Amino acid sequence: MFSKKFERRIYIAVVVLIFSAALGVSFGAFILWPERRELGYEPVQPIQFSHKLHAGTLQVNCLYCHSGAVSGAHALVPPISTCMNCHAEVQPKDNEGRIRPGMAKLLEHWNNAEPIRWNKVNDLADFVYFEHSRHIAAGLTCQQCHGPVETMDHVRREHGQKMNWCLGCHKQPPTNNLKTADPTLTTRAPINCSTCHR
Numbered sequence: 001m002f003s004k005k006f007e008r009r010i011y012i013a014v015v016v017l018i019f020s021a022a023l024g025v026s027f028g029a030f031i032l033w034p035e036r037r038e039l040g041y042e043p044v045q046p047i048q049f050s051h052k053l054h055a056g057t058l059q060v061n062c063l064y065c066h067s068g069a070v071s072g073a074h075a076l077v078p079p080i081s082t083c084m085n086c087h088a089e090v091q092p093k094d095n096e097g098r099i100r101p102g103m104a105k106l107l108e109h110w111n112n113a114e115p116i117r118w119n120k121v122n123d124l125a126d127f128v129y130f131e132h133s134r135h136i137a138a139g140l141t142c143q144q145c146h147g148p149v150e151t152m153d154h155v156r157r158e159h160g161q162k163m164n165w166c167l168g169c170h171k172q173p174p175t176n177n178l179k180t181a182d183p184t185l186t187t188r189a190p191i192n193c194s195t196c197h198r
Helices: 004-032 034-038 051-057 080-087 101-111 132-137 142-146 163-170
Strands: none
């Protein structure tokens, strides 16, 4: 019915179209997969706070600022009073002798008794129960979930923190360096639904 040349062009066009659609769907699924979509999330914060300086260079322990992680579910963002334990005395200045903008903003909040509204970097779904203190007590480090924060000027999300990622850790065999509450466990941590969903 059609010439061989025309049929060949149609065949090539159909193959290219199918290949392009398959490639597009695969690429879209890869990019939009929930765990990948959240990787690298780095919200703009009201004050440019450098974890690289504080946790890295100055070696301030994570739990000094995020003290809630030791005793409760939430690590908590420190109140301004925690910042002012050091910054009442240490107020970095630029090359012209002026207080740096981030420090000036911190002092403004302190003087006005106004809390700083930080933007969450890691935020689990509302139907997930997560307790920092259990993980700290088990001997996990902050970096295992939050990545090498001490190397980050601006904190970003290092892991998707979806159920599959959490279960990947929980399902590992117990290790000697983790303090497990139950020596009869065959996994690093419980994997039943009620552990994280209540």
